[in-house]
Amino acid sequence: MRSSLARHPAGRSRGDTLLARLRGDAGSRPAVDPGLAGGLRDWLEDELSEAVAGLPDGTGPVRVTKDALDQVLVCEAHFLSERRQPRQVTTEMARGTLVDLLFRQWVTTGAMGDAWEDAVCALRVGRDDGVLGFVEQLAPDARARLAAEVEEHAARIAECWPILAPSWMARTQERLDVPLAGGRIRLAGVVDLAIGAPSAGQASVCIVEVKSGRRRLEHRGDVHLYALLETLRSGAPPFRVATFYTADGEIDVEPVGRDVLLGALHRVVAGTTKLCRMAAGAEPDRTPNPLCGWCPGLADCVPGRRQVEDSTHTGPVTRP
Amino acid sequence: MMVRLPRATAVTEELLAAGPAVGAEALSQVRDRLVAAVSPVVADLPAGERLVLDGFRFSTALRHPERCVEGSTPFVPSPATCRRAVGLAAVDRCLRRRGTSPAEAVAEVLRCGAEDAAGAERDAAPRPPWWARWYGGLPAGARAAVAAEATTWATQLWTALDWEALPRPVVVGARDDWWEPPRSRLTVRTRAEVRVRTSDGQALVVVKSGVPDGTSRSELAFVALGASLCSGAAGAPARVVGLWPAAGAVRVVAVSARVLHGAADEVVSASATWVDAHLERADGRSRPEQALSSTGT
Numbered sequence: 001m002r003s004s005l006a007r008h009p010a011g012r013s014r015g016d017t018l019l020a021r022l023r024g025d026a027g028s029r030p031a032v033d034p035g036l037a038g039g040l041r042d043w044l045e046d047e048l049s050e051a052v053a054g055l056p057d058g059t060g061p062v063r064v065t066k067d068a069l070d071q072v073l074v075c076e077a078h079f080l081s082e083r084r085q086p087r088q089v090t091t092e093m094a095r096g097t098l099v100d101l102l103f104r105q106w107v108t109t110g111a112m113g114d115a116w117e118d119a120v121c122a123l124r125v126g127r128d129d130g131v132l133g134f135v136e137q138l139a140p141d142a143r144a145r146l147a148a149e150v151e152e153h154a155a156r157i158a159e160c161w162p163i164l165a166p167s168w169m170a171r172t173q174e175r176l177d178v179p180l181a182g183g184r185i186r187l188a189g190v191v192d193l194a195i196g197a198p199s200a201g202q203a204s205v206c207i208v209e210v211k212s213g214r215r216r217l218e219h220r221g222d223v224h225l226y227a228l229l230e231t232l233r234s235g236a237p238p239f240r241v242a243t244f245y246t247a248d249g250e251i252d253v254e255p256v257g258r259d260v261l262l263g264a265l266h267r268v269v270a271g272t273t274k275l276c277r278m279a280a281g282a283e284p285d286r287t288p289n290p291l292c293g294w295c296p297g298l299a300d301c302v303p304g305r306r307q308v309e310d311s312t313h314t315g316p317v318t319r320p
Numbered sequence: 321m322m323v324r325l326p327r328a329t330a331v332t333e334e335l336l337a338a339g340p341a342v343g344a345e346a347l348s349q350v351r352d353r354l355v356a357a358v359s360p361v362v363a364d365l366p367a368g369e370r371l372v373l374d375g376f377r378f379s380t381a382l383r384h385p386e387r388c389v390e391g392s393t394p395f396v397p398s399p400a401t402c403r404r405a406v407g408l409a410a411v412d413r414c415l416r417r418r419g420t421s422p423a424e425a426v427a428e429v430l431r432c433g434a435e436d437a438a439g440a441e442r443d444a445a446p447r448p449p450w451w452a453r454w455y456g457g458l459p460a461g462a463r464a465a466v467a468a469e470a471t472t473w474a475t476q477l478w479t480a481l482d483w484e485a486l487p488r489p490v491v492v493g494a495r496d497d498w499w500e501p502p503r504s505r506l507t508v509r510t511r512a513e514v515r516v517r518t519s520d521g522q523a524l525v526v527v528k529s530g531v532p533d534g535t536s537r538s539e540l541a542f543v544a545l546g547a548s549l550c551s552g553a554a555g556a557p558a559r560v561v562g563l564w565p566a567a568g569a570v571r572v573v574a575v576s577a578r579v580l581h582g583a584a585d586e587v588v589s590a591s592a593t594w595v596d597a598h599l600e601r602a603d604g605r606s607r608p609e610q611a612l613s614s615t616g617t
């Protein structure tokens with residue numbers, strides 16, 4: 001049995017710093033523009049009307065998630081080959097799920113016992129997306145390695161996160177599911193943590209995304225998407241978005257202004273237009289890019305293979 | 321601690337707005353017409369069987385009638401299946417004790433539930449809620465998952481309404497409405513998360529998951545019908561407000577005699593779908609199950 005994790009004095013100052021960054025200065029939080037959410041929704045629906053009109057009758061809703069956007073904006077054919085792949089749980093995915101559960105536990109109860117034990121027990125009563133089976137079938141040494149990793153990430157969480165006061169109204173794994181165009185498009189996501197009491201007058205919610213992997217460029221786009229969804233859903237934008245990295249305890253915090261929301265809107269329009277094209281059965285564009293080497297469709301993709309060959313001549317590419 | 325979503329005030333005003341009143345005579349007509357239409361439908365059931373038409377079965381018959389033939393999966397307690405029960409008890413505490421947050425209330429509800437479950441093992445009192453024994457046997461990590469799920473659910477309901485503007489008494493998580501027509505083997509079971517008294521009688525709030533669609537109005541009307549049939553002197557509710565927190569969507573059904581007649585027609589049609597499905601299954605299997613329960617259970 002490993003030792004329990006609890007808040008300690010060293011963690012308190014680090015946690016307080018983190019909270020201060022998330023909370024910011026209450027006076028500087030922007031006032032909620034009551035017309036903003038409706039305006040953004042109208043804008044999205046206008047921009048997407050042509051793409052929606054091209055959807056064949058009887059097709060289900062086009063689901064727009066952070067992963068779908070990331071993939072389709074890189075390369076349409078890549079998105080389709082990712083979707084056709086049978087879902088395979090990897091060690092990184094399992095670690096991400098287990099760390100998410102521990103983060104949720106810490107935020108909700110302010111305590112963790114044996115991190116591995118706690119996370120696996122939470123997994124057992126939760127939605128089964130294959131991670132439990134993966135974890136249970138790991139060889140003892142691989143399981144021990146994963147458990148040690150999870151333990152380290154849990155220690156970072158306990159070190160960096162203070163126990164949130166009840167007045168922060170912490171919501172974990174909150175689903176956002178915003179229908180557009182009469183439900184033919186659904187913008188969807190699950191927010192790891194939303195804090196701050198929703199308010200009619202002043203933007204007061206902060207959204208936090210938890211990542212157990214390395215920093216990636218797409219992570220900013222992910223939280224910007226959530227800022228847009230929260231605005232559409234609740235009628236008020238969050239005042240901050242943040243990404244917390246459990247590997248090193250770092251947190252990226254960003255204020256949410258119109259630039260963030262409009263940037264997310266343009267990205268959603270661009271990605272959703274492509275997703276509608278794919279849903280309508282259009283031939284996907286192939287856009288060779290530095291990630292072709294990791295694409296599940298590489299074997300059948302001539303431009304992608306050429307890209308990989310060219311990049312081996314110019315030097316190795318590491319996945320950002 | 322009264323905090324609310326930007327739309328909470330408007331939603332509360334909608335809830336309390338006047339509705340088209342349904343008089344006692346009109347309600348009695350709805351009831352009589354429903355009994356006359358549904359009784360022959362459920363009479364086809366094998367002796368000793370009864371159809372319990374709840375919100376889930378009503379929606380399944382409307383949305384996916386083909387699924388009525390499939391076997392039911394057994395109920396398994398989980399953080400998702402008990403979040404409503406725990407969350408409602410927590411919101412009720414928030415309402416009664418000023419300054420209590422949903423997170424604190426959920427923690428209290430769970431602690432009391434576990435204590436009651438442990439106490440009930442030793443002696444007979446008091447009767448714990450249905451989830452408490454299961455919860456009491458869970459390890460810490462699983463308990464935290466239950467608390468987290470219920471806290472998020474309770475916070476969504478707590479911030480969706482302007483509770484201070486609601487006239488007292490406000491009933492959070494009352495007993496379901498059960499209606500059994502005389503000499504008929506049907507039970508209509510509906511539920512609402514919040515009930516308030518209004519100048520027109522009562523108004524109901526229903527919390528749904530996902531996003532509203534073309535069937536949502538029928539689902540809200542079904543709740544209105546169940547409450548009306550069980551209402552006695554209170555009469556039909558004036559309004560049913562549906563909340564979809566994930567979508568931030570709100571739908572309002574102003575309850576009229578026409579709405580109730582429409583819902584009654586859909587009850588007949590949903591009952592027929594379930595009875596047909598049962599008979600089809602009974603042809604292929606020896607043991608009837610799912611939507612049907614033996615009389616008296």
Ligand code: SF4
Pocket residue numbers: 075076077078081286287288289291292293295296297298301303304305
């Ligand atoms: S290999 Fe490259 S170009 Fe080909 S589908 Fe994959 S990402 Fe697109």
